[in-house]
Amino acid sequence: MVDIRKPILVSEAVSAVLNHAKAGETEFISIDDCEERYLASDLIADHDVPPFDRSPLDGFAIRAVDSQGVTEESPKSFKVIEEIGAGAVAAKIPTQNEAIRIMTGAQIPAGTDVIVMFELVREFEKEGEAYFELTQSFQSGDNISFQGEDAQKGASLVQKGVRITPGIKALLATFGYAEVEVFKKPKVGIIATGTELLDVDEELQPGKIRNSNAYMVAAQIKKVGAEPVYFGQLVDDLEESFQKISLELEKVDYLITTGGVSVGDYDFLPEIYKRLGANVLFNKIAMRPGSVTTVAEVNGKLLFGLSGNPSACFVGFELLVRPAILTSFSVGKPHLQKLQATLVVDNDKSNNFSRFIRSYMYFDNGKFYVKPTGLDKSGVVSSLADANCLMMLPGGANGFQKGDVVDVLLLTGEGSEWPWTTV
Ligand SMILES: Nc1nc2c(c(=O)[nH]1)N[C@H]1C(S)=C(S)[C@@H](COP(=O)(O)OP(=O)(O)OC[C@H]3O[C@@H](n4cnc5c(N)ncnc54)[C@H](O)[C@@H]3O)O[C@H]1N2
Numbered sequence: 001m002v003d004i005r006k007p008i009l010v011s012e013a014v015s016a017v018l019n020h021a022k023a024g025e026t027e028f029i030s031i032d033d034c035e036e037r038y039l040a041s042d043l044i045a046d047h048d049v050p051p052f053d054r055s056p057l058d059g060f061a062i063r064a065v066d067s068q069g070v071t072e073e074s075p076k077s078f079k080v081i082e083e084i085g086a087g088a089v090a091a092k093i094p095t096q097n098e099a100i101r102i103m104t105g106a107q108i109p110a111g112t113d114v115i116v117m118f119e120l121v122r123e124f125e126k127e128g129e130a131y132f133e134l135t136q137s138f139q140s141g142d143n144i145s146f147q148g149e150d151a152q153k154g155a156s157l158v159q160k161g162v163r164i165t166p167g168i169k170a171l172l173a174t175f176g177y178a179e180v181e182v183f184k185k186p187k188v189g190i191i192a193t194g195t196e197l198l199d200v201d202e203e204l205q206p207g208k209i210r211n212s213n214a215y216m217v218a219a220q221i222k223k224v225g226a227e228p229v230y231f232g233q234l235v236d237d238l239e240e241s242f243q244k245i246s247l248e249l250e251k252v253d254y255l256i257t258t259g260g261v262s263v264g265d266y267d268f269l270p271e272i273y274k275r276l277g278a279n280v281l282f283n284k285i286a287m288r289p290g291s292v293t294t295v296a297e298v299n300g301k302l303l304f305g306l307s308g309n310p311s312a313c314f315v316g317f318e319l320l321v322r323p324a325i326l327t328s329f330s331v332g333k334p335h336l337q338k339l340q341a342t343l344v345v346d347n348d349k350s351n352n353f354s355r356f357i358r359s360y361m362y363f364d365n366g367k368f369y370v371k372p373t374g375l376d377k378s379g380v381v382s383s384l385a386d387a388n389c390l391m392m393l394p395g396g397a398n399g400f401q402k403g404d405v406v407d408v409l410l411l412t413g414e415g416s417e418w419p420w421t422t423v
């Protein structure tokens, strides 16, 4: 007799995993290598930006007071007494009707409070000296980029746990972060199980299939910002599998196995958890695919027993492994982002378990729409190719019809805080 497993809600499974999530270790790395990593401390402005009042235009720095009353009909001439480019500081201080020729980015010369762009004046020369004629008046502060208008000293600009984008890298450089404190990439071991598995470079043989899970999971691990460590594939042999899993578990922060978690004669993971003395958090989730997904803990380390079925394996990673890793990086929204979209085809299947259907979401005429990307079976691999989201249909409902608005979990982009309290 096989054990009858008691399914728990997806939300219960996720919280059981997150109860065991640990804060990641941190390290300092060169700014050159920091993109896509997660900040381990807030990014603080250590000075004002810009650090001085500066010119946003190529033109002339003048005193607003000298432009008062100036119009097309009563223009005024200004004498140019110095020229500065960005990086230089004016040596002279203009007095009445004097100006400094100034380029974009240069510090506003003392005594001046307006920049007039070149295009607004008529330049001329008199007795070998440069002049221009002004035909309009200005207010003090016109065309000036003020010190601190971009960022003020002491401000916390990006919080710990945010993934470094090119824009954040610009801020890190602005504030002199040659070395950046980030979360270390945890090592996530992968072991594929199954006597039927061939590696990617092997010819097909009767009864055998190529191992796709190991490659898919490694890509999922990289995408989330961790480091995959592939330990190869195992034939279904209890002793050998136990030895290999206990050995490799020591070398990583998390271990993912694929396959062998169900109730089949060659599904040895349940027995291996026993031999390891693991605390099995759950071995059945009320979801499709991935109902057999099992998570166990050994000495504080999580072992994810993902299903062998490719789509179930994929979904198990996204719903359970992803938030565990992202939580260790202090990410505030570690779950797939939940949106809503209109179903474009009927989905009559009813199921007691909640379903996470590989789907494609698109935007048309102001609305989001969603449709499945292929056959909705957990053993299917082809429907993963076009999937940019998982349609989330709660269990117990009597099917869904074209036009229904359904929940959708995006596979890319920003995440969500906990959104799935009901399934
Ligand atoms: N009597 C029952 N049988 C099954 C149940 C059940 O509740 N009672 N659950 C079914 C469900 S649901 C799933 S999902 C699968 C889970 O199976 P396992 O996790 O034990 O995985 P395997 O048996 O090893 O393989 C299942 C399937 O996946 C293919 N596979 C395995 N590894 C890979 C890989 N690395 N790359 C590509 N494909 C892989 C394997 O060949 C099998 O076809 O159990 C059901 N059975």
Ligand code: MOO
Binding pocket: 287, 288, 289, 290, 291, 292, 293, 307, 309, 311, 312, 378, 379
């Ligand atoms: O766990 Mo299975 O993937 O539900 O089909």
Ligand SMILES: [Mg+2]
Binding pocket: 259, 260, 261, 262, 263, 264, 266, 267, 308
């Ligand atoms: Mg099996």
